[in-house]
Amino acid sequence: MTDPEDLVERVRDGELRLHELEDHADHDTAAEARRLLLERETATELEAIGDYAFPAETAEPNIENMIGAAQVPMGVVGPVPVSGGAATGDHYLPLATTEGALLASVNRGLGVIRSAGGADARVTKNGMTRAPVFRVAGVAEAAETVEWVDENTEALAEAAESTTSHGELIDVEPYVVGDSVYLRFAYDTKDAMGMNMATIATGEACEIVEAETPADLVALSGNLCSDKKPAAINAVEGRGRSVTADAVIPGELVEERLHTTPEAIAEANTRKNLTGSAKAGSLGFNAHAANVVAAAFLATGQDEAQVVEAANAITTMDARENEGGTTDLYASVSLASLEVGTVGGGTKLPTQAEALEVLGLRGGGDPPGSNADALAEIIAVGALAGELSLLGALSSRHLASAHEDLGR
Ligand SMILES: CC(C)(COP(=O)([O-])OP(=O)([O-])OC[C@H]1O[C@@H](n2cnc3c(N)ncnc32)[C@H](O)[C@@H]1OP(=O)([O-])[O-])[C@@H](O)C(=O)NCCC(=O)NCCSC(=O)C[C@@](C)(O)CC(=O)[O-]
Numbered sequence: 042m043t044d045p046e047d048l049v050e051r052v053r054d055g056e057l058r059l060h061e062l063e064d065h066a067d068h069d070t071a072a073e074a075r076r077l078l079l080e081r082e083t084a085t086e087l088e089a090i091g092d093y094a095f096p097a098e099t100a101e102p103n104i105e106n107m108i109g110a111a112q113v114p115m116g117v118v119g120p121v122p123v124s125g126g127a128a129t130g131d132h133y134l135p136l137a138t139t140e141g142a143l144l145a146s147v148n149r150g151l152g153v154i155r156s157a158g159g160a161d162a163r164v165t166k167n168g169m170t171r172a173p174v175f176r177v178a179g180v181a182e183a184a185e186t187v188e189w190v191d192e193n194t195e196a197l198a199e200a201a202e203s204t205t206s207h208g209e210l211i212d213v214e215p216y217v218v219g220d221s222v223y224l225r226f227a228y229d230t231k232d233a234m235g236m237n238m239a240t241i242a243t244g245e246a247c248e249i250v251e252a253e254t255p256a257d258l259v260a261l262s263g264n265l266c267s268d269k270k271p272a273a274i275n276a277v278e279g280r281g282r283s284v285t286a287d288a289v290i291p292g293e294l295v296e297e298r299l300h301t302t303p304e305a306i307a308e309a310n311t312r313k314n315l316t317g318s319a320k321a322g323s324l325g326f327n328a329h330a331a332n333v334v335a336a337a338f339l340a341t342g343q344d345e346a347q348v349v350e351a352a353n354a355i356t357t358m359d360a361r362e363n364e365g366g367t368t369d370l371y372a373s374v375s376l377a378s379l380e381v382g383t384v385g386g387g388t389k390l391p392t393q394a395e396a397l398e399v400l401g402l403r404g405g406g407d408p409p410g411s412n413a414d415a416l417a418e419i420i421a422v423g424a425l426a427g428e429l430s431l432l433g434a435l436s437s438r439h440l441a442s443a444h445e446d447l448g449r
C-alpha cells in the first residue's frame with residue numbers, strides 16, 4: 042500500500058485520477074491524500090474537515106472522492122409523548138442544524154405539547170414513487186399502452202418485486218401527454234426510504250412494458266415521481282409517508298408558555314400560513330416545517346435533497362371552546378411527502394445510526410415498515426412543535442428578540 046505523499050505525486054503526474062485512490066490505499070489514506078493535494082492547490086488547511094469520527098470505509102456507499110466530513114452541530118429536543126400508529130411513548134428527537142434558536146423553539150413547542158398530554162400522529166398513506174417516461178407514436182399508441190398497463194399490473198408487480206425481498210408494488214398510475222406516457226409506480230418500501238429500491242424495481246418492470254406495448258423507454262425517471270423538485274403531485278398524491286400530527290393545547294398553557302392566546306395563534310396562522318402562502322403562490326402552507334425536517338434528516342441520515350418535498354406541509358390552528366367554557370388551541374401539521382427510512386442510504390453511517398438509536402428506531406422494524414412509520418410520526422410531532430413555538434413567538438412579537446438573544 043502507498044502513503045499519501047506518494048498518491049499525491051502520482052495524481053500530479055497524471056498516473057492516477059483523484060477518484061482512483063481507494064484502489065491503491067485504504068480509504069482513510071486515500072482521503073488524506075486528497076486533502077493534501079487540495080491543501081496545496083488551494084493554499085488551505087483542512088484540519089477540521091479531516092477530523093472525522095468514523096472509518097472512511099464505512100462511508101464508501103455514500104460518497105465519492107471523500108476528503109473528510111462536514112460536521113454540523115447536533116442537539117436534542119424533548120422528550121415528548123407521541124401516540125402514533127407506530128410510535129408510542131416518550132421520544133427525544135436529535136436535530137442537526139446551524140440555526141441558533143431553532144432547537145430552543147422546537148424544545149419549547151414539545152414542552153407545551155408534553156404538558157398538554159402529548160400529540161397524536163398517524164401515517165395515512167405510504168408509497169415511494171418512480172415514474173419513467175416512454176415515447177409512443179401518438180395518442181392511439183398511448184391509449185394502447187395505458188390499457189395494457191391497467192390490465193397487467195400483476196405482471197408488472199411480479200417483475201418489479203423480483204428485484205427486492207422487501208419492496209411491494211402498490212400501484213401504477215398512467216399519465217399521457219401527447220406522444221409521452223408516464224407511469225407513476227408506487228411501492229411500499231417498508232423501512233427503507235426506497236429510492237434505490239423503487240428505481241431498480243421499476244427498471245425491471247419497464248422491460249416488460251417495452252416488450253408488450255409500443256412504448257419505448259426514454260428515461261427511467263420522467264419527473265412525475267417527483268424526486269427532489271417542488272411539485273404539486275407530491276402535495277396532492279403523496280410520496281414516501283403522508284403523515285399528520287395534532288394536539289389540543291389548553292388556553293392557559295398557551296398563555297403561560299407561549300405568552301399569547303389560542304385566538305391570536307389561530308389568526309396568525311390563517312393570515313400568515315394560509316392567506317400569505319396563497320398570495321405568495323407557495324406550495325408550503327406552514328411556517329418552518331423545513332427547519333425540523335432538514336435538521337432531523339441531517340441527524341438521522343436521510344437524503345437531504347428530499348427536504349424539497351418532505352417539508353411540504355399544511356399547518357392548521359383553531360381556537361376551540363371546550364366543555365368547561367374555556368378555549369383550547371387545536372394544532373395540526375400534515376406533511377404530504379415525507380421520505381424517510383431507518384435502513385439503507387445514510388442511516389448506516391455511525392453518527393446517524395447513533396441518532397436513530399436515540400429514537401429507538403435503528404434498522405428494520407417489526408413488522409417491516411414500522412420503524413420508518415414511527416420516524417415519520419416523530420418528525421411530524423417535531424414539526425408541529427416548531428409551528429406552535431414560532432407562531433407563538435410571532436403572535437407575542439418575540440421572534441426578533443429571540444434571534445437576537447440566541448441566534449447571533
Ligand atoms: C427562543 C424562545 C424559545 C424563547 O421563548 P421563552 O418562552 O422566552 O423561553 P423560556 O426561557 O421561558 O423557556 C421556555 C422553554 O423554551 C425552551 N428553551 C428555551 N431556551 C432554550 C435553550 N437555550 N435550549 C433549549 N431549550 C430552550 C425550553 O423548553 C423552555 O422550557 P423549560 O425547559 O425551561 O421549562 C422563543 O422566543 C421562540 O421559540 N422563538 C421562535 C424562534 C424560532 O422558532 N426560530 C426558528 C425559526 S425562524 C426561521 O428559520 C423561519 C422563518 C421565521 O423565516 C419562517 C417564517 O417566515 O415564518
Ligand SMILES: NC(=O)C1=CN([C@@H]2O[C@H](COP(=O)(O)OP(=O)(O)OC[C@H]3O[C@@H](n4cnc5c(N)ncnc54)[C@H](OP(=O)(O)O)[C@@H]3O)[C@@H](O)[C@H]2O)C=CC1
Binds near residue numbers: 205206233237240405
Ligand atoms: N437510485 C436513485 O434514483 C436514487 C437514489 N437515492 C439514494 O438512494 C438511497 C436510498 O435508497 P434505498 O432503496 O432506501 O436504500 P438502499 O439502496 O440502501 O437499499 C436498502 C435495502 O435494504 C434492504 N432492507 C433490509 N431490511 C429492510 C427493511 N426492514 N425494509 C426495507 N428494506 C430493507 C432492502 O433490500 P431488498 O430490496 O433486497 O429487500 C433494501 O433494498 C439513498 O442513499 C439515496 O440518497 C436517492 C434518490 C434517487
